[in-house]
């Protein structure tokens with residue numbers, strides 16, 4: 001019998017994290033933030049306020065912030081007792097309204113024009129970083145933050161200056177401000193279009209130099225000309241709308257644009273080659289991605305109508321600048337108007353900047369008073385929200401889960417993490433977890449359940465106790481993949497209530513041994529199942545045994561010979577050790593044979609009392625699990 005016994009002790013995984021285990025699992029994005037202004041945290045209060053924040057936006061009153069809740073220690077040795085504010089580094093000029101908003105919540109360090117080295121040196125003291133397009137947020141920056149940096153806010157649209165892969169791997173959320181500068185960029189595109197067509201900058205410079213060159217600066221008309229908008233997103237659509245107003249024929253190319261949006265604006269969506277062949281003017285509005293990098297090159301210029309005019313308010317990198325110089329010199333391209341460059345700022349001697357048929361501006365597309373105030377508020381709201389544990393609506397590297405879905409799923413999120421956390425503690429030493437199967441039982445239709453958050457929380461529960469990686473919605477899938485963990489998800493119809501999103505969640509870990517053999521189901525996997533009852537997660541199945549205990553505190557699972565007096569004996573040992581029992585449940589398959597007892601305890605039993613429980617002759621195996 002002794003051979004069957006598994007030494008009862010705190011499961012090695014996580015045993016050295018007593019001080020943080022109860023709090024570090026509480027919120028999702030906030031995992032890893034300092035406990036700004038949070039005096040104490042309880043499990044249930046910790047996730048839910050972030051959900052409330054999603055609905056209620058900002059409650060910036062000091063007291064409101066203090067009670068916000070989901071802010072969990074940044075440094076693992078810290079406890080939730082530390083009172084402080086997060087630090088936000090603003091590395092490029094940000095509108096005042098945004099700064100004021102940030103200052104209500106955070107210590108704001110406005111340090112502009114930092115060198116890369118200075119940024120790397122400062123970043124480990126910052127919880128959030130706000131940049132425009134002028135700061136390169138490289139892997140080095142993320143690594144230098146030593147895990148403290150949890151949000152990068154891009155005060156604008158393009159995130160090509162942020163290493164998204166590194167951010168994701170290190171669990172750092174990246175948010176942008178995608179809407180506030182759209183009109184400004186479109187207006188700048190139109191300004192460049194008109195200025196280029198009528199040689200405004202050249203004529204202005206000539207006149208200021210004392211010349212009067214009316215013939216030299218004869219322009220071309222816009223009306224009835226064809227403009228091809230490449231990238232029919234927010235800015236592209238606004239440019240198209242304005243070009244229509246100028247009497248131009250507008251065609252557009254965008255592989256992902258909905259045809260009805262184009263139709264509504266009277267814009268014809270065409271292929272890339274057709275756009276090149278038909279356009280008198282080409283206006284670029286696609287993002288810089290590996291697919292669009294140097295999309296304008298010698299070959300592309302070979303397909304355009306001779307004498308085409310090009311406007312680029314998107315990103316310099318979408319044009320091969322040397323090829324453009326060649327196309328301008330040969331007259332294939334008559335003129336170009338550029339707001340953006342591959343290198344910013346470009347060298348003074350840059351051939352495009354100096355070309356007489358090129359007009360340039362120093363990346364001014366978003367630079368209007370109105371746009372900068374709008375962008376500043378948009379990004380400040382996103383960063384503050386993320387620091388408070390909200391799922392940001394403008395997250396660039398995390399799935400967006402609508403607020404109402406999040407509210408409904410909140411208790412299941414806790415259940416999912418706890419099942420993962422218990423399941424990993426049942427795996428016997430040395431077994432690598434490679435195959436996790438999750439079954440969601442729900443009376444709802446398949447489309448009606450967004451499981452991404454639950455899946456991420458199960459990964460968090462499984463991985464965090466056995467590694468030093470913080471898991472959140474940003475990096476959960478990446479971390480699972482990196483560890484070679486395959487998570488398969490399955491939906492099972494249930495006849496439960498339709499007004500709750502889920503009836504049960506079952507987590508199975510396959511191809512591993514268990515410290516508690518009774519947790520292995522007939523199919524050979526560690527199997528745990530849970531439900532939410534009155535908003536509280538419950539463990540309802542271990543292996544083939546039905547149990548019912550609330551998933552709070554810690555758990556002792558015992559398998560014993562079913563006989564009178566067992567509950568009393570174990571209960572009295574725990575009582576003598578001043579350990580409070582919160583829940584107890586006994587399940588047996590056949591009377592007087594095997595039974596499984598699940599005991600929820602508020603306090604951690606001492607090793608000696610666990611030893612005494614293990615020594616009870618009827619107890620065949622037992623395990624102590626921490627939540």
Ligand SMILES: NC(=O)c1ccc[n+]([C@@H]2O[C@H](COP(=O)([O-])OP(=O)(O)OC[C@H]3O[C@@H](n4cnc5c(N)ncnc54)[C@H](O)[C@@H]3O)[C@@H](O)[C@H]2O)c1
Pocket residue numbers: 157158159178181182185230231232233234235236253254255256257285286287288291292313314315339340363364365366367
């Ligand atoms: N100069 C500035 O100051 C300034 C200001 C705002 C935006 N921008 C830049 O303008 C670009 C567009 O911004 P937005 O807000 O309209 O973004 P958006 O995401 O709304 O639109 C981009 C569009 O490009 C499309 N696209 C992607 N790949 C494409 C391809 N290969 N060919 C054609 N279309 C493609 C997408 O489907 C999308 O519809 C971004 O690069 C942004 O950084 C520059």
Ligand SMILES: O=C(O)[C@H](O)COP(=O)(O)O
Pocket residue numbers: 132133134155156157158159181363365366367
């Ligand atoms: O992508 C953008 O939003 C624009 O390029 C604006 O960049 P900026 O914030 O550096 O002006």
